[in-house]
Amino acid sequence: MNVLIVYAHPEPRSLNGSLRDLAVRHLTARGHDVRVSDLYAMGWNAVADRGDFLDHDPGARLVYTHASKAAFAGDSQRPEIAAEQQRLRWADAVILQFPMWWFSMPAILKGWVERVFAYGFAYGVGVHEGERWGDRYGEGTLAGRRAMVSVTMGGREPHYGDRGVNGALDDLLFPIHHGILYYPGIEVLPPFAMYQVDRLTPAQWQAAATAFEARLDGLFTDEPIAFRRQNGGHYDARQVLKPGLGAGASGTRIHLIAPGDPDQLPAK
Amino acid sequence: MNVLIVYAHPEPRSLNGSLRDLAVRHLTARGHDVRVSDLYAMGWNAVADRGDFLDHDPGARLVYTHASKAAFAGDSQRPEIAAEQQRLRWADAVILQFPMWWFSMPAILKGWVERVFAYGFAYGVGVHEGERWGDRYGEGTLAGRRAMVSVTMGGREPHYGDRGVNGALDDLLFPIHHGILYYPGIEVLPPFAMYQVDRLTPAQWQAAATAFEARLDGLFTDEPIAFRRQNGGHYDARQVLKPGLGAGASGTRIHLIAPGDPDQLPAK
Numbered sequence: 001m002n003v004l005i006v007y008a009h010p011e012p013r014s015l016n017g018s019l020r021d022l023a024v025r026h027l028t029a030r031g032h033d034v035r036v037s038d039l040y041a042m043g044w045n046a047v048a049d050r051g052d053f054l055d056h057d058p059g060a061r062l063v064y065t066h067a068s069k070a071a072f073a074g075d076s077q078r079p080e081i082a083a084e085q086q087r088l089r090w091a092d093a094v095i096l097q098f099p100m101w102w103f104s105m106p107a108i109l110k111g112w113v114e115r116v117f118a119y120g121f122a123y124g125v126g127v128h129e130g131e132r133w134g135d136r137y138g139e140g141t142l143a144g145r146r147a148m149v150s151v152t153m154g155g156r157e158p159h160y161g162d163r164g165v166n167g168a169l170d171d172l173l174f175p176i177h178h179g180i181l182y183y184p185g186i187e188v189l190p191p192f193a194m195y196q197v198d199r200l201t202p203a204q205w206q207a208a209a210t211a212f213e214a215r216l217d218g219l220f221t222d223e224p225i226a227f228r229r230q231n232g233g234h235y236d237a238r239q240v241l242k243p244g245l246g247a248g249a250s251g252t253r254i255h256l257i258a259p260g261d262p263d264q265l266p267a268k
Numbered sequence: 269m270n271v272l273i274v275y276a277h278p279e280p281r282s283l284n285g286s287l288r289d290l291a292v293r294h295l296t297a298r299g300h301d302v303r304v305s306d307l308y309a310m311g312w313n314a315v316a317d318r319g320d321f322l323d324h325d326p327g328a329r330l331v332y333t334h335a336s337k338a339a340f341a342g343d344s345q346r347p348e349i350a351a352e353q354q355r356l357r358w359a360d361a362v363i364l365q366f367p368m369w370w371f372s373m374p375a376i377l378k379g380w381v382e383r384v385f386a387y388g389f390a391y392g393v394g395v396h397e398g399e400r401w402g403d404r405y406g407e408g409t410l411a412g413r414r415a416m417v418s419v420t421m422g423g424r425e426p427h428y429g430d431r432g433v434n435g436a437l438d439d440l441l442f443p444i445h446h447g448i449l450y451y452p453g454i455e456v457l458p459p460f461a462m463y464q465v466d467r468l469t470p471a472q473w474q475a476a477a478t479a480f481e482a483r484l485d486g487l488f489t490d491e492p493i494a495f496r497r498q499n500g501g502h503y504d505a506r507q508v509l510k511p512g513l514g515a516g517a518s519g520t521r522i523h524l525i526a527p528g529d530p531d532q533l534p535a536k
Contacts, residue, residue, distance in 0.1 A: 010317045011330040046314040046375045049278045062279040065422065065466070102381050103447030104372055107314045111375030137433060154333065158506040163514065163522060165405060165498050165507040167442055171520050175440050179371030198333070230433050238426040239433040246431065251519020252439050254431060 001220060003027050004091035005036045008098040008109035012041075015152055015197050015205075020097050022209055023150075026216050035087060039108045044080075046111025052078050069119035077118065084116040093219050094147040094186065096176075099197075100154075103172050113180055122184035126268075131237040136183050138229030139267050143185030146219060149173060150192040150212070157195040169193060174252040178227055187224035189215075226257040232264030269488060271295050272359035273304045276366040276377035280309075283420055283465050283473075288365050290477055291418075294484050303355060307376045312348075314379025320346050337387035345386065352384040361487050362415040362454065364444075367465075368422075371440050381448055390452040394536075399505040404451050406497030407535050411453030414487060417441060418460040418480070425463040437461060442520040446495055455492035457483075494525040500532030 005023055009016035020036065027034045037044075045051075050062045053071040071077045077085075088094065098105050105113075117123065122142070126135030134140075151173075153160065160169040169191065170177075177188045192215045194200075194208055215222070228234045228241075234257075236242050245261060246254030257264070273291055277284035288304065295302045305312075313319075318330045321339040339345045345353075356362065366373050373381075385391065390410070394403030402408075419441070421428065428437040437459065438445075445456045460483045462468075462476055483490070496502045496509075502525075504510050513529060514522030525532070 010315075010332065013329045014331075040315075040317065046379060047278075047308075048369070048374065049308065061281045063282075063466075064278065101316070102378070102385065102451075103443035104378065106316065107375040107379030107382055110370070110372065110378050111314060113370050114375055117370065133427075133433075156507075158508050159401075161508060162518075163509040165401075165503050165509070165523075167446060167520055167523065171439060172443050172447070174435055175371035175443070178435060179440070183370075198331075235433050239424075240426050240429060241431040241433070249518065250430075251521060252435055253519060255433075255435065 001092040002033045002090050003035075003093045003095065003219070004087050005034065005095045005097055006039065006109065006112065007036055008039045008096075008106045008112075010040045014099075015194070015200065016097055016099055018205075019150055019152070019212060022212060023095060023097070023216055026213050027219075030217070035090075037084060037087060037112070039112055042080075044108055044112055045115070046108045048111065048114040052081060052115055054078065065119050065124070069124060072118040072120040078115075081115050081118065084112065085118065085121055088116070088142060088145075092145060094145065094181075095150055095219075096147065096181075097150045099152045100172075103166065105176060117180070117184065125184070132231060133239050135185070135268060136230055137178070138182060138185060138227065139231060140183065140185035143267070145186045146189060146224065147181045147186045148189040148192060148215065148219065149176060149181075150215075152194045152197045154198050155195060160193075160195070171252050177225060178252070178255060182225075182227050188227070189219070189222050189224050228255055228257055229264055229267060231268065233262065234264060269360040270301045270358050271303075271361045271363065271487070272355050273302065273363045273365055274307065274377065274380065275304055276307045276364075276374045276380075278308045282367075283462070283468065284365055284367055286473075287418055287420070287480060290480060291363060291365070291484055294481050295487075298485070303358075305352060305355060305380070307380055310348075312376055312380055313383070314376045316379065316382040320349060320383055322346065333387050333392070337392060340386040340388040346383075349383050349386065352380065353386065353389055356384070356410060356413075360413060362413065362449075363418055363487075364415065364449075365418045367420045368440075371434065373444060385448070385452065393452070400499060401507050403453070403536060404498055405446070406450060406453060406495065407499060408451065408453035411535070413454045414457060414492065415449045415454045416457040416460060416483065416487065417444060417449075418483075420462045420465045422466050423463060428461075428463070439520050445493060446520070446523060450493075450495050456495070457487070457490050457492050496523055496525055497532055497535060499536065501530065502532060 007020045053067045055076040128134045159166045275288045321335045323344040396402045427434045
């Protein structure tokens, strides 16, 4: 299978760099084809702007979504944007490898999403009218693919627990898991998370490497996070969760399928 | 009072630009001093890297937190980083004005946070040992200040409601409200949010402008979001919420003070 690793760390000799190298080595040894988008090494431009669109009139008012739609449809995106879209189409699985900075992905990776996830590619896909608000959240261009976030944190694990002061890791990652990856149709695996990474002993690294390898081995077989599909029948015509679903939960967890929920309608 | 607006939109003639202009005009007319950090116009570098530290050995391994600590303490940060820190110290209130892109702030604004919120300035402040994990979440360098997120969305309001398919706006903004703003001590007001902004009629703009002015008038008097202070006695020594607190809630909402909760200990 084809695996794309999108890697966002400024220092190759970092833990994140080691995890990237381990993933390349391990997946390649298992017979997968692996490509790496090393955003810092590529000098990736993190700032979405009119320069992303080769045919955009420099004096015209920029509406980024409109310009993105026109450039994607007209094949006039900056070549590095189109190239990353090709890599996503090529991939059967995507790994996002990054350090948690201020409770989200590094800006360079966010800017990769903003520029590569074009209108017509990752959003604005499908019919948006009546009861249907597009092919998103479980359907879309990237359906059939899988993704896993591999994230490192300086903080301690209890701080990210369900009652930890930072907020639960699943809540912090919800905008990425659900809002970025699941939106264009990618199934999302539970994250691989490492804590207190500034104090890692060699033994802890060995244990983490073994755990990471196990997760890589499950990339195409592990159960993804059970997000509801937007068009699976659990949301009403306003895209609001129907009464009775999500009972006993609140916050982001109501968007997970629970035991006893009705089956979802088939995907388009 | 002093108000800093951090503004992140590539197009001055955008709705975000209009909201920025309105805020400058309205707050100035009320007698406040207003400064704007217009990140796109400034050509803000969004990518945190070794270049942020003037004295960093280019060949040395980069540990961003360590380098940030040394450069902040040794006054060898890039001048634009130090200048933004000065603006934050100057400000009594901060407004973040941005469009919601992929369920978070634009990369250029995230990169402003990553580079300006230095070690020793916005994190790594106070003693980290025993029961105390620093002066954060309600205490820190920026305590005594207030902030408000003003955010525009292309999507519809029900999609961002408590049961909406995108996730609740409060959950999506939690990493920003709690993780970025409250962390270094800033009190956070409820967000000013606009929806379906691509279809705004003149009448809708007028109504929004009036509502925004009312929020600006309440910048120093409105009740902030009732986040618990880390060192206020509601979290235990592992920074985990004590039993009995957050009852009936889950997800990010457990970090809000609820009626009947014990009083918090005084801030340091």
